[in-house]
Amino acid sequence: MINKIKELKITWGSAIRVIVGSVVAVYLIWRVVIITFGSGEFGPDTWVRFLITGLVIGGIYALIAIGYTLVYGILFMINFAHGEVMMLGTFAGYFVLEALSAMPAPGTDANINFLNAQPVLSILLTFLAGAGVSALAGYLLEKIAYRPLRKAPRLIPLISAIGASIFLQNAAQLLFGPQRRQYINPDLLWRGQGWMIPVSGKSVMLTYTGGFSFVLSILLMIGLFILVRKTKLGKSMRAVAENKQAAALMGIDVDSVISKTFIISGILAGSAGVMWGIHNGLFNHYVGFLPGIKAFTAAVMGGIGNIPGAMIGGMLLGLMESLGPALLGLDFQLKDVIAFAILIFVLIIRPSGILGEALTEEKV
Amino acid sequence: MKQNKIKQGVITGLTFGLIFIFLILTGFTQVGSDMIGNLLGNFEKAGAENALPVINLILFTGLIGLLMGLSTSKANLSNTWLASLLNSILAGLIAGLLVGAVILVTGSFHSQGVDFRNYLPKLGSEQMNYLLHYTTPLAAGTTYLITSTVASLIGGAIGKAFRQQSWTAHSMTWTKNTVKNIGKKLKLGQSPQRKIITILGLIVAGGLLYLLPLVWGSYWNYTMGTVAIYILLGIGLNIIVGFSGQLVLGYVAFFATGAYTFALLTAPQPHAILMNVWLAVGISVIVSTLTGLLLGLPILNLRGDYLAIVTLGFGEIVRILIRSDLLTFLTNGPKGVTNVVQPSWLGKVFSDVNYTHFLFLLVLIALFIAKRLKDSRTGRSWIAIREDQTVAQATGINTFKSKLLALALGAALAGLAGALFASRNQFTGPEDFTLMVSVNVLCIVIVGGMGSLPGIVVGAMVLKGLPEILRELDDYRLLVFGALLIAMMIIRPQGLWPAKKVSLELQRKDSLGDNIQEVEP
C-alpha cells in the first residue's frame, strides 16, 4: 500500500507538464465551442474544410518526416538537406509534366497531348521521375557529404548537411532560375475541382488533387511500414539502427543499408515533392525549405527514430497548422509561427515525442 | 590490376565532366571566362556580331582540364610515367566527351531555334552562341574535347613531374621544420625578447588598424565595417557554439532583437522616442541578453541537435513576427524602420572613418574579453561541457547555469552587433534577419576554427570580406559557400586557424624559474 503511494510520487516537472497540458487543452476546447456556437465566425463547414486541408498537407509532411526519422534513427544526424531533396523531386516532376504536355499522344488526334491522353501513365511517370531524382540525390548526398564524416563528432555532419542544403538550394536557383513555376496537371486532376461534400447545409470541396495526395501518401506509408517490418532490408535497417558494429558482425553491409535508407527517404521525399507540386501548383527553389523544417518538427513531435510517430506527427502538424490560427484567433500568416511554437512546446513538455523515441543511445 | 590502374582516370574524368556541365548550366563558364578576360585585358566585345573573345572560354576549359590532370597525377603516386599520363589522357577524353556531347546536343537544338531559357535561364541565345564558340555544334564540341584532353595531359605531366622530383618533398619538409624551429625559438626564447616582439607586433597592428581606414576610402570602410560586425557576431556565437558546444541555429534572433530595439528607440518613425544613441545601445544589449536568458531557460537542457532545431525555429518565429500584421504597430511590419540614428560623439556625427575605427575598437575589446573568459574557471567549465557534459556536471559544474551564461553573453554581443548594424545602415527591416545570417555566422565560427578567436577574424575576412571583393561572383557566393562547408568538414574540420592550447605547466615553470625541460609525450 505504502509502495503504491510512493510510486505515484509527483515531481515538479511532471506536475508542471500536466497542469500546462490540461490548461492548453481546456483553452482549445473552449475556443472551438466559442467560435462555432458563440461568435459564429466559423461554422462546422469551415472546420471540415480546415480538417481536409490539414490532413492533405499533413500527409505530405508525414512522408518527409519519415525520411528524417529513418536517417536519424540510423545515423543520429539531422539530415538538414532533406527538404532540398524534396525540392529536386518537385523540379523533376515539373519537367516531366512539361515534356508530356508538349508531346503529342501517339495514335490519337494532334489536339490532345500525351498528358491528357494517358493521364494515369503520365502521373505515374511524373512520380517515378520525382522519386527517382530525389532518391539519387539522397544517395549522392550521403555518399559525398555524410559518409566521410561517419566517425566525426555529431556537430560536424550537421554542418555538412547545412552546407549541402545551401548548395542544393542555390544550385537549383542558378540552374532553373529564381522565378515561380506552375505545375501543369492533367485534366483529370485539375486543381480547384473536386467532390462536394455537404456539411450542415453547406458544401465543402474536397479537391481531386487533395484526395489523390492523401490517399497516395497513406499508401506509401503502408508500403514503407511493410518494408520495414516484413522484409529482410527492413530487418537489417532496424539492426543497423540498433547497433552498427553488432550488425556488421552479423554480416550486414552497414554502408549499403545506410545508402538504401537514404534512397528510401529520397523516394518518399520526392513523392511528397511531386504531390506538393500537383496539389499546390506554384513552387520555386525554396519549396523544400519550410516543409523540410516542419517535417522535422513533425518527426520530433512523434518521437524521433519512430516511424509511426513520424506519420502521426506529420498528420498532427498539418492539422494544427490549418486549425491552429483559427483556434488561437491569430492571423493565417502566422501559421508557420504556430508550427515552430508547437515544436518548442513539444520539446519542452515531452522531449521524447508523442510515441516516444526509438533510439538506442546510452544516456550516461 | 589493369582495371584498377585506369579506374582513377575514369572516375576523375566523369567527376570533372559532370562538374563542367554543371558550370555550363549555371552559367559559370561565362563568368569564369570573363574573369580570365579581365586578367588578360581582352574583355572588350569585338566584331560585327558583338562577339566575346572565344579564347577566354577555351582558356577556361583548359584551366579545368589542367586541374583535372593534376588531380589524376595526385592519386597515382606509385604509377609509372606512362600509366600516369594515360590516366590523364583518359580523364581528359572522358570529360571532353561528356561536355562535347552536351554542347553538341544543346547546340543542335539551339541551331534549330529551340529556346532553353524558360527552363534553363543561363542558356540564352547569346550564351549559347558563345558556348558554341560562334561556330557549329560539331566544331565546338570537338574543340572542347581536344582542349580538355590536351590540358589534362599537360596537367598530368606537370603533376607527375612535381611529384617525381624528390626536391619538392625535401623542400616541403625543410620549410615545415624551419617554421617549427622558428616557432620553438619564439616560444622558448627568453621572455623579455618575446615580450618586445609581441609589443612591436601590437604597435604595428594597432597603427595599421588606425591608419588604414583613413586612406582606403569609403568602399573599404563599408566592407571592413561589415566584416567587423560579423566578427562581433562570430565572437558571440563562438562563446555559445565554440566554447560551450551548444549548437544554436537561431542566433539571428538576438541580432534582430538588438537591431530593432535600437532602431525603435532612436528612429523618428514609428514611435519617435528619439533616445540618446549610447543609452539606446545599452538598452539594446540588455534586451537581447534578456531574450537570450528567456529563451535559454526552457530549452538549454535539450539534447544537441534538438537545441539546434528549436533555436532555428525561434529565429524564424522572430522574423515572421517582426513582419507580421500582429506586430506592425510595434515594428512597422515588412517596411522596416528607416532613419535610424547614427552614433555621435560630442555633438559630431560619426564619419565613416570614425565608425570604422569605433568598430575596430569594439572588436578588439570583444576579442580581449573573450580571450580572458576562455582562460578562466568560466571558460574551462564551458569547454568541459563541450567535451563531455555528463562528466562536466559530475565534476561539479552547474552545467545549466554555465550554458545559460554562455547564451546570455553571446546574445549580448549579438545585441551590440545588431544595434551597430542598424545604426550604420540607418535602416532595419525583417529581411535583414533571415536564417542565412545565422548560417553565415556559424560558418565563420566553423571555417575559422571552433573555439578559436583568431580563427573568427580569419573566417569573417574570408567569408564576408572576399565575396565583397569578388563582386562578379556574387550570384555564386552561396553555392560556393555550401560546397565549401562540406569540403571543410571533410578535409579540415578543425578550421583554418584552430584554437591553440596554452602551455600552463610550462608557464608556471617559467615563472618559477625552473630549468625548462621538454618532455616528449
Place this chain on the structure above:
Amino acid sequence: MKPPAIQTKNVTKRFGGLTAVDAVNLVVPESSISSIIGPNGAGKTTLFNCVSGFYTPEEGEILFFGEPIQGLPTHRICKMGIARTYQNIRLFKEMTAVENILVGQHCSMTNNWADAIFHDRRFRREEENALNTACELLDFIGLSGLGDSLALNLPYGAQRRLEIARALASHPSLLLLDEPTAGMNPQETEEMKALIKNLRDQLKITILLIEHDMRVVMDISDKITVLDYGVKIAEGIPSEIQNNDKVIEAYLGPGTAKMTEKLKQKNNNYA
C-alpha cells in the same frame, strides 16, 4: 558515533522490467578501501551511478556521512565530496592534462565571469593557487612534464591516473573508482595499487571501487561486497569472500562450489 561514509538502505534501481539493483544495503566505513565485485551485469556500475547521482534510485536511501543524497544533481553531490572515475575513461579529450585537473577544482574555486574579464587580484591569486595545486597533483600521480599535452594524446595508463587526479582535484572525502586497473599490464597494476593505498593512507580519502582483477581486490580491500543479478550475496573481509560458496557459484556457475571442494580434497589427498 560518526556515521559511515556511505550507507545505502534498500536501494533499488529498475530499467523497465529489469531490476538492475535490488534492495542493496551497503556500508562503507570512513577511511576504508571497500570493493564491489560481481560478474558482468551484476549491477555494480548501476549502484555506482546511483551513489554519484547519475541515476535516482526508485526506492531506498543513500546516506553520505548521514546525509541523504539520492536524487540530487551530480554537481551538488560532487560539491559535497564524492568524486568518481569511469569504466571507459572519460577525460575532457581536447583539453590538456593540467586543464583537466583545473576543471576538477571547479567546486573549490569561486571566481566568476566578471572577475575573469577584469583579472582582479582575487582572480589572479586563485588561478595561481589552482595551477599550483594542479601541478602538485600531476606530480603525485607521476605525470609532471606531461601536463601540457592533450588528454587524448596521453598513454592509456596515464589517462587512467589523470582521471584520478581530476577526481582528487575536487578534494573529495569519498572516491569512487570504476575498474581502475582495467586494461593495464602487471606493472601498471602494481603502481595503481600503490597509488590507491597512498590515497587512503596519505590523503585519508575513503575509497569504494569496482574491480575485476581479484589480485587487486584481495590485496587492497578492507571490505568486499559481492553483487549478483542486482542482489547482495556476500559481504566481508577478503579471506571470507574467497571461501564463500555463493560467490564461487555466482562466478563459475551452480554446482561449482561442490566441485572445488572435491578438487581441494583430492589435492589434499595427493599431498
